[in-house]
Amino acid sequence: MAVHQHTRQHTGFRRPAWKRASAGPEGGTTSVTAGSVLAARSLATVRVATGFIFLWAFLDKAFGWHYATGSGKGWIDGGSPTKGFLSGVSAGPLQSFFHHIAGQGWTDWLFMLALLGIGVALMSGVALRLTAVAGTALMGMMWAAEWPPAQHLTGGAPSMSSNPIVDYHVIYALAMILFALTAAGTTWGLGRVWARLPVVRERQWLR
Known part of the structure; x- marks a missing residue:
C-alpha cells in the first residue's frame, strides 16, 4: 500500500474511479472488475471515434478529399475552410459577426488548428x-452559427x-467534458504517459 501511495505522490497521477482498488467477493481487493474494464474500454472507443470525426474533418478540408470538400478546393489548394459555412450563416444574433470573419486567414488557421488539435488529442488520449x-x-x-x-x-x-437546444454540437462538447473528467485517455491511449511528464505534473490543466 505504501508503495502505491508513493507512486501516486511521485507521478502526481490519480487513477480514475473505476481503476481504484475495491473489495472483492472474498474480502480481498481487486483493482478492476469485469464491468469496470468494459466501461473503460467502451469510453475509450467513443473517445477515439469522436477524435476521428474531428481529424477527418481537418484532413478533408485540408486536402479536398471530395467528401464535404470538393477535389481541388482544399485548404492546400487555396480554398477557405470557413468562408462557405460562415458566409452562409442566416439565423441567430451573430450573423454579421460570422459574415465578417468568414474566410479570413486567422479564422481559417484557428479553425483548422482546433480541428487537428482536438482530433489528435482525443485519439491519443492526451491533454483531455x-x-x-x-x-x-x-x-x-458552431452552435451559435x-x-x-x-x-x-x-x-x-x-x-x-x-432540436432548438440540444444538437450534435452539444453532445460532442458533453462527450469531451466526460472524457476529461474520467481520465479516459488512460485506456487505449497515452494518458498515463502524458500525466507523468514533468511539465504536465506541474500544470494540472494540461492533463
Missing part, C-alpha cells in the same frame, strides 16, 4: 482537460432545426 475547454468553445461557436433555436432563416425558409 485542455481539449474539453477548446472543444466546448469551438462547438459553442447554426442557431438551432431559429424556426426560420432570415429569408423566411424553414431552418430545418431538429
